[in-house]
Amino acid sequence: MSLIKQLWLAIILILALASSGSFILSTLSGKQYLEKQLQMKNNDNAVTLALSMTQLPKDPVTLDLLLSAQFDSGYYQHIALTDTNGKVLSERINKSNKTYAPQWFVNAIPLQVDAGVAEIQEGWSQFGTLKVESNTSFAYNKLWDATIQIALWVLLIGLISCYLAGQLLKKILKPLDEVVDQAKAIGDSKFIMIKVPKTKEFKAVVNAMNTLSNRVKKTVSEESARLDQLRFDNNFDHVTGLMNHDYFVKKVNASISHEEYFNEGVMVITRILNIAEIDQKLGYKETNQLLKTIGDMLQHLCNQGPALSAGRLSGADFSVFSNQPADCYSLGTTINSAFEKVSNITGQDILVNFLTISTRVTKSDTAENIINSVHHVLDDIGNESSNSLHVINSGELHQYQDHNLQEWKNLLTSALDHNRIKLESYPVINQVGELIHYESPVRLQLATDGKWFCAGEFITWADKLNLINRVDELVLQTAINSLANGAMPIGLNISASAICNPAFIDIAMASIKNQAQVANKLYFEVPEQSAFDHFPEFRQFCIAVKALGCKVGIEHVGTRISRLGELHDIGLDYIKIDASVIRDINKNEANKTLLRGLCMIAHSIGVIAIAEGVQNDDEISTLKLIGIDGMTGPGISL
Amino acid sequence: MMFLSLFFSYLAAEGYDANKLATLAKQKYGDEAHNDFLELQQLITNLKNSTDSEKLSQINSFFNQKVMFADDIHVWGQSDYWATPLELIGLHAGDCEDFSIAKYVFLKAVNIPNDKLRLTYVRAELLENNRKVIKAHMVLSYYATPQSEPLILDNLIPQISPASSRRDLSPVFSFNDKGLWVGNSTKPKSDSLSNLSRWRDVLARMRADGIE
Structure with missing residues (x-):
């Protein structure tokens, strides 16, 4: 009672x-x-x-x-x-x-x-x-x-006494309700603070609870900061703060092998030709300062678009990679001119000589191959043409690159109008091999009875044409319909623009409410970058769909581990850890430690951790030992 | 056992607590009053098996000798005050009601039934300075049987005489404590002092002195 x-x-x-x-x-x-x-x-x-x-x-x-x-x-x-x-x-x-x-x-x-x-x-x-x-x-x-x-x-x-007693009781016990809510929230691993009430006993309880809440929150953020540092030491260059060679290569390869999102990309490599001379003239410290400036400049460039990432391949070689289709020439030019600016502001009587190579990357490429061939080219060109840009066509031009914007608009609109949509099913399984949900990336048939296109192929165009919300709506409706027909749980990717669009959220809420029984089989996942870049909107989105009984997760977690602590009070259900962390996990001790810590943080805030891009049995057995809760990828089947 | 012994000591007290009365007399009025009560106690003990007429004459004489007649206004400072026997003997002074009440109480103590005793308001014709005056007076009447002529115990004339020989007195109304207390109980039904008549008032004060 x-x-x-x-x-x-x-x-x-x-x-x-x-x-x-x-x-x-x-x-x-x-x-x-x-x-x-x-x-x-x-x-x-x-x-x-x-x-x-x-x-x-x-x-x-x-x-x-x-x-x-x-x-x-x-x-x-x-x-x-x-x-x-x-x-x-x-x-x-x-x-x-x-x-x-x-x-x-x-x-x-x-x-x-x-x-x-x-x-x-x-x-x-x-x-x-x-x-x-x-x-x-x-x-x-x-x-x-x-x-x-x-x-x-x-x-x-x-x-009258009963009525008054009731009112009084309500007033006296009000803080208790808040304490109970807080206790429940702690049970759900949300560490909220509540106002300290005046009643002596409640005050003690609330203070204790607040302290507990605070302490766990602090532990979680300390732990993630430590992991972040570890990850930084392992994967990043100390001087520039850019990714080091190995991590960059791994990251690029993970992008290229991502079937859904990668269609084609661009890699730009710049070499500082006279690094030895600069070092001799300026000294160790000044040179590092220069390198740091270059690193900051490249990082700044990358922060402007979600598709870009930068790394330092060796002492003198820097690289920027775009995992989305881009113009080789213009990206190369942007980077080349950025280097020129840096070269001029050193304020010394020595100029920085550099050479930039820009090349298209296709699905059949690997990072190692491209970097190797670019190195050959760089060696061949040598000091001949300083501060110049060379564009190499290493892959064949993609056939659909020829479509102009109007054609894309017609194709996409017709596909959306005629429901030429389907959802793929890639299983996500738990430790004992049971299904958690099917990851269900979207496929659109742009031309009637034509090829089914994956998201990576059309999403850039849909975004440009403001059709992305229509795609999201259709995807959600398709998922709800198939769940209503008895399908297994479905995981849907939600774009940044969707969670930032209140109109979309309203429509989504209404559709889910219409089929309330399917709500607990709907898993929404948002890419890490979108979630953190639009954190307030993401939080709103979580609260809204969780109220209906849906699950929410973050996918491709890897680069912003330190911010995981911020997620403690939004009631997140799962995180999917990026393939770049998972790749060859059985051979990489540093990543094992990183992943172990990640799992611990996730568990401490009541979130389950799922590995993405799992490829083979060696990885699977290592992941199981580390304590990961779920797995998905080419190596996973039911 | 304790209850039984208490019960016997209550019986021995014969309706009043002689020790309490004597102690109170000593405390309030000194040795003389104390001695008077011891004497009264002795008298009562001696009278246990005597005839009614012996009891009447002894008790009547005792009070008539020990106590001097005085108006309430002189003794108590108020025109009409019903004193308890303790107060009467303690001060050795009292008026007609005080005499009658004391005699009534101690005659009951020597086992004269309540039914035979009446406190009677009488109209008394007295000679004061050779002039006839009429005064309100109270005497104690004793009825040997309900139908018989009563004997009058008065403080004006020390000798007990039959009513017919007291031409100076004409009765107005008589009462005893029957019907005052509820049923056979000797306890007053209400403890509140506010609604007591003079009669009930003096009975209550006597109870405090140890006279039941």
């Missing part, structure tokens, strides 16, 4: 006891008062009548008249005059002793009143004894009326 119910019961019990107690007491005191009054009336009237009779002649007629006069003019039950031998001389009895108080009441509260007795004298000698008893029916009437009135008052006051 809940505390509030118990308190209510206690209050009602106490009120009932108090009111029935006061009710009984007041009835009894009323009875006592009436008895006293009746007794005094009996005594006084007996004495008065006896006094009169003593003074008057004692003939039977006079005595009888006196008796009658007294009896008829007052409320009497019985008046009797007896002589000194106890013989009755005259007597009056009231035979209609009626009261409207019910008989049970009269029986329950009998009025105990004795007859008033007085002596009558005839001169010096005794004449007789007078006994007077009053009629009690009017007293019972009065007592009955008073009892009913008291009962009504007690009831009224009882009801």
Whole structure:
């Protein structure tokens, strides 16, 4: 039974006891008062009548008249005059002793009143004894009326007291509700703070809970900061803060092998030709400063678009990679001119000589191959053409690159209008091989009966044409329909523009509410970058869809591990860890440590961790040992 | 056992607590009053098996000798005050009601039934300075049987005489404590002092002195 119910019961019990107690007491005191009054009336009237009779002649007629006069003019039950031998001389009895108080009441509260007795004298000698008893029916009437009135008052006051007690109870227990909510939130691994109430006991509890909440939150963020540092040490260059060679290669390869999102990309490599000379002239410290400036510049460039990433391949070689289709020439130019600016602001009498190569990357390429061939080209060109840009066409031009914007618009609109959409199904399984959900990337058939296009092929165009929300809506509706027809749980990718669009969220909410029974089979996942770049909107989105019973996760987690702590209070269900962390996990001790820590953070905030891009059994067994909760990728099947 | 012994000691007290009365007399009024009560106690013990007329004359004489007649206004500073026997003997002064009440109480203590005793208001014709005056007076009447002529115990005339020989007195009204208390109980029904008549008032004060 809940505390509030118990308190209510206690209050009602106490009120009932108090009111029935006061009710009984007041009835009894009323009875006592009436008895006293009746007794005094009996005594006084007996004495008065006896006094009169003593003074008057004692003939039977006079005595009888006196008796009658007294009896008829007052409320009497019985008046009797007896002589000194106890013989009755005259007597009056009231035979209609009626009261409207019910008989049970009269029986329950009998009025105990004795007859008033007085002596009558005839001169010096005794004449007789007078006994007077009053009629009690009017007293019972009065007592009955008073009892009913008291009962009504007690009831009224009882009801008012109940109401007031209820209000008071609500006010007193209000902080308790908040504490309970907080406790539940901690159970859900959300570490919220609540206002400290005034009640002493609650204050202690709330302070303790707040401290606990704070401490766990702090532990989580400390842990993630430590992991971040570890990851940085392993994967990043200390001087420039850019990715180091190995990590960059791994990251590029992961992008290229991502079937859904990668269609073609661009890699730009810039070599500083006179690094040895600069080092000699400026000294170690100044050179590092220059390299750091270059690193910051490239990082700044990458931050402008989600598709770009930068790395330092060796002492003098820098690279920028775009995992989305881009113009080789313009990207190369941008980077080349950025280097030119840096070269001019060194303020020294030495200029930085560099060479930039830009090349298209296709699905059939690997990072190692491209970097190797670019190195060959760089070696060949050497110092011949300093500060210049060379564009190499390493892959064949993609056939659809030829479509112009209008053609794309027609194709996409027609596909969306005619529901030429399907969802693929790649299983995500848990430790024991059971299905968590199907990752369901979208496919659009742009031309009737033509090829099914994956997201990577059309998403850039859909974004440019403002059709992305329509795609998202259609994807969601398709998922809901198939779930309503009994499909297994589905994981959907939601774009950044969708979570930032209130209109889309409203439409999505409405569609889910229409099929409320499927809500708990819908897993929404948002890319890490989108989630953190639009954190307030992402939070809103989480609250909205979680209220309906849907699940929410973040995919491609890897570059922003340190911010995981911020997720503790949005009720996230899972994270999917980027393939770049998972790749060759069985051989990479540093990544094992990183992943172990990631899992720990995730578990401490009540989130399950899923590995993306799992390729083979070696990886699977290592991941299981590390304690990952789920896996997906080419190597995973049901 | 304890209850039983208490019960016997109560019986031995004969309706009043002689020790309490004597102690109170000593505390409030000194040795003389104390001795008077011891004497009274002795008298009561001696009278246990005597005839009614012996009891009447002894108790009557005791009070008539020990106590001087005085108006309430002189003794108590108020026109009409009903004193208890303790106060009466303690001060050795009292008026007619005080005499009658004391005699009534201690005659009951020597086992004269309540039914035979009446406190009687009488109209008394007295001679003061050779002038006839009429005064309100109270005497104690003793009825050997309900129908018989009463004997009058008065403080004005120390000798007990039959009513017929007291031509100076004419009865107005008489009463005893029958009907005052409820049923056979000797306890008053209500403890409240506010609604007591003079008679009940003095009975209650006597109870406090140890006279039941």
